[in-house]
Amino acid sequence: MGYVKLVFFMIFPFLCQLSLSFCSSLSPLCPKDQALALLQFKHMFTISPYASAHCEFSHPKTLSWNKSINCCSWDGVYCDETTGHVIELNLNCSKLQGKFQANSSLFQLSNLKRLDLSYNDFSGSLISPKFGEFSSLIHLDLSGSDFTGLIPVEISHLSKLQVLSIQSYPDGLRFKPHNFELLLKNLTQLRELYFYGVNISSTIPLNFSSYLTALQLPLTQLYGVLPKRVFHLSNLESLALLDIPQLTVRFPTTKWNSSASLQMLRLYKVNATGRIRESFGHLTSLRNLSIVSCNLSGSIPKPLWNLTNIEELNLDCNHLEGPISDLFRFGKLSRLSLGNNNLDGQLEFLSFNRSLTQLQFLYFSFNSLTGPIPSNVSGMQNLQSLSLSSNHLNGTIPSWIFSLPSLTGLELSDNHFSGNIQEFKSKTLDTVSLKQNQLQGPIPKSLLNQRDLYSLLLSHNNLSGQIASTICNLNILQVLDLGSNNLEGTIPLCLGEMSGLWVLDLSNNSLSGTINTTFSIGNKLGVIKFDGNKLEGKVPQSLINCPFLEVLDLGNNELSDTFPKWLGALPELQILNLRSNKFFGPIKVSRTDNLFAQIRVIDLSSNGFSGHLPVSLFKKFESMKITSENSGTREYVGDTGLYYYTISLIVTTKGLDLELPRVLTTEIIINLSRNKLEGHIPSIIGDLIGLRTLNLSHNRLEGDIPASLHQLSVLESLDLSSNKISGEIPQQLVSLTSLEVLNLSHNHLVGCIPKGKQFDTFENTSYQGNDELRGLPLSKDCGSDDGVPQGLGQGEEGDSSMVSWQAVLMGYGCGLVIGLSIIYIMLSTQYPVWFSRMDVELEHKILTRIKRHKKRY
CATH class of the missing domain: 3.80.10.10 (Ribonuclease Inhibitor)
Structure with a gap:
């Protein structure tokens, strides 16, 4: 017996642990009233494949909800392990579509701590004030589900809330005046605040949670000045203020309190001017720095190069100037974008830089860079997108670019590159833009075998040869721009069968023959430019199969139709x-x-x-x-x-x-x-x-x-x-x-040229070649402004006018008497009929001239 007791005491802890493990593996029993509330909520919506279109992955979670199964086991439902109460509901990207009722059964789940309804389709639904009754809620996400109207003030009652995310299409949701300030004042535990497209239309108050780690407020119509306190939040990790032009941002001149924690700073189209402060150099934890369209000026300060943890640097669309250097310090950099600035100098740093091994995206377009691209570049084998368009670069395009194995985008347009386009090693190209250079030779065959290519722009070069029919293998091509080259031969028949093509530009080449291309039903062509070639024959009637066609340019050819x-x-x-x-x-x-x-x-x-x-x-x-x-x-x-x-x-x-x-x-x-x-x-x-x-x-x-x-x-x-x-x-x-321009020259116009406004600005060339036309700017006078012939004194106006009329009437009167006398003689002596007809015409002309003379004077 003692032996049994000993064994029992030895295995007792193991049995307890096994029992607890078994018990914990069982889901707690969901209360029936909460299961019923969830089922009622489910039946208020349909499942639509388009309701979660913005989600990379979506899944109709409510399809698994069945009353015969414990609701704590349902997809997206999480219960308290002790009480069984539903404390979390995650219906993110669940394809729900329908009206979210103000008294929804969902509000019966009073123990909810986390609620995520993001990225469904509740179009036209208001955010119910009952959301404010979830007193235990710490996480609320209503983003991207098309709620509309006012954000109820009751949301500010959620005093335990730590995460609040509301995303809307612009102006779809809005605050009443002062409600945003009230919300930030009451939510003292708030860690993360995400408002996107919400019309806040107020300033950012000075009093808000000191626990904030994320503050992202794009498209919110804020105004005023961003409080300095934001930059000194000790736990702040991400700050995103996008498309808020009325919001003024002034960077600290000294070290920020958030320097150690800040990992993402994104400012886009806010009112931030001046230079990049040297205080940025203290943001040693920063991984993403994006300041775009903020009118920053000056050179890039050297302390910025100390941000060795930076992974994405975007300073596009500013007024930065000076050369680019010291980029070799960024060993973790994957995206570098400095386009649309005034940067100059050469790209020499690429030739000795072996630290940019992680770089995938390089964008320096729309600057003033000069010289050739260095040819001795190595260590950039991960580069996927290279954009150097609209600079002053010259020379040949170095072979290392064509050898990049993972290249997807190459944009070198609007430069002075010469030489041939080499064959590409990459088979993953999606866009190639080399237009407006001096490139020559044929179109590389490797370009015509890119299954992912949707944009090919090679116009305004000196390319020669024919357009191979294999170009039609580019199944998803949307833009084909080969205009202004020296291409010859005929237009490939198959081009009209490319179902995804929107732009087809073959203008200003030496293409000949007829347009035999058959444009198939279902094509998406919006632009067809064949102008400036040697094309003959008729306009193909299959163009009637292009219902989206906006531009058809067949000018400057030899078409006969x-x-x-x-x-x-x-x-x-x-x-x-x-x-x-x-x-x-x-x-x-x-x-x-x-x-x-x-x-x-x-x-x-x-x-x-x-x-x-x-x-x-x-x-x-x-x-x-x-x-x-x-x-x-x-x-x-x-x-x-x-x-x-x-x-x-x-x-x-x-x-x-x-x-x-x-x-x-x-x-x-x-x-x-x-x-x-x-x-x-x-x-x-x-x-x-x-x-x-x-x-x-x-x-x-x-x-x-x-x-x-x-x-x-x-x-x-x-x-x-x-x-x-x-x-x-x-x-x-x-x-x-x-x-602005009037040309009436070389006609048979008569009378006076109108005066006033634009007519006082036109030159003699607008009217030349009209012998009966008079007035300024022609040399023939047409009288003064009041209609009096020029050269008459002011006192002679009445007499001269009367004399003129008397002379006119006497002349025409005599003519009329003579004419009528001739008619009488002709009728009495039976003159030929042809003479009679001629005389009637003469009388008509006389009367017409009298009327015209009266009108003129």
Whole structure:
């Protein structure tokens, strides 16, 4: 018996431990009322695959909720191990969609300590004041779930809260006045505060939790001055203030109290000017330093190079100047971005730098760097993205760049590089921009075998050879810009079958043959530029399969076709350029509604179009019937911000052929010049009140200038020269105060040139070649301002006018008597009928001249 007792006492501790381990492995039993509350909450929402679209990983956690299973075992539900009460609910990225009710059953879980509802879809739902009843809550995350309206003041009752995260689309959520100050005052235990897109519209109060480790307030419309106390929070690890231009930030001049703890400092578009303080050199724990668009100036201070733990340094879009050096100190650096500054000097530091082994991203674009890229660079085998565009770099592109094994992005555009483009070792390229250099030779074959390439810009170089059909293997390519080179041969047929392509620019090369490309149904093409080549034949009718097409430029080729009126069915077409080809026949459209409704620029100049001006076409131009007022923002046609591609267009305006590097949506242009068009100028053009440029010159137009043109209030250039237009210049055109260039030369205009406003600024060249036109600036007098012929004294006005009228009436009267006498003799002596007809015409001319004379005087 003693032996048994001994054994029992020996194994008793083990049995207890085993028992406790077994018990702890069992989930505590969830109270039935809380399980029911959770199930009721579940049934208020549907599961939508789009509800958590912003999540990298999403999972419908509530699908596992079943009343037959203990709720403490449900996905996202955590219970107190002793009481079984639900104390944590994590429904982050759970694909929930529906209205979050103000009296939701969720508020019955009164013991909740942690609640995460982020990244679901509760569109249109208000944040209920009942959230303030979770008295034990220490963690609340309502980010990215599309709550709207006011943030209730009851949130400030959560006195135990340590983490508060609320993210909204801009102005989706807002505070009442003073409620933000009240919240920071009451939440004395707060460690982390994340507000994104919340309209706070107040200053940051001086009194807030001293325990803060994270303060991130992007897009919150704060104003005033950031309290100095923020920089001296001893536990502060991250500070992010983004897109708050009314918030002034003044950096400490001495060592910060948070120097030892601060790991991330991100300031973007806040009011921070002046130099980078040397006090930054004390932030020895800093890993991420980003100060962008803050108007910092001066050189980069040397103490900054002491931040040896820095992993990401971003000082883009400032006014920093001086050379770049000492970067070899940053052994842990993975991202370095100093673009859009005034930095100069050369990239010599790369040639002896073997410490940047972790560097993955290097961005120095839009500076004033000079010289070649060093060729003896090593130790940067992890580099994935290299951007040195818009500098003054020259020489050849060194081979080490083409040998980078993991290169995904290469941007060296707008420099002075020469030589050939070598074959790339990397097979992971997604964007290559080498445009605006002096590169030559063929397009490398390795570029045409990149399965991840979505942007290829090689324009404005001296590349030669043909465009290989293997370019169509780039399955996800979105931008193909090969314009302004010396490429020749035909356009590959398969280009129209690239389903993801948005920009196809082959302009200004030596491409020949017909456009046999078949544009397949379902393509996404928005820009097609084939201008400036030697293309022949007709416009391919498969272009009708391009429903997203905004820009079609086929100008300066040798195309021979009638007007492709069927293009009017393209719903998004805004620019149509067919200038300088061999188009012929009348310009006609069908009666179908909404044809060319979005057109803003139409250039059919220098062709062989004939017939009357297309009244039926002008009626369709709905976008030209709207005046685009200056809203302060500049919008461009076809501008998607895709990888530095912008649409250029040659237009004839203000008497010049200009290349617009970008086309404003307000640039409304009609150019039908240098054709064989005839007939009158239709008054309906006056309805196109958005017109900036109207050019109908060098045609066979006749009749009067319609007075309705005075409705074109934003017209800047009007060219009607070299036609057969007659009559007087309408006085109403004086109201065109935006008119900068007027050319009415070489017509048959008569009468006086209008005076006042813009008409007082036009030169003689605007009117030359109109023999019957009088007035300033021509040498032929048209009388003084009050209509009196020049040279008469003030006292002679009445008598002279009367004498003039008497002479005129006597002359015409005598002529009329003689004419009527001839008619009487002719009728009485039975003169031939042809003489009778001639005499009637003579009488009509006499009467017409009398009326015209009265009108003139």
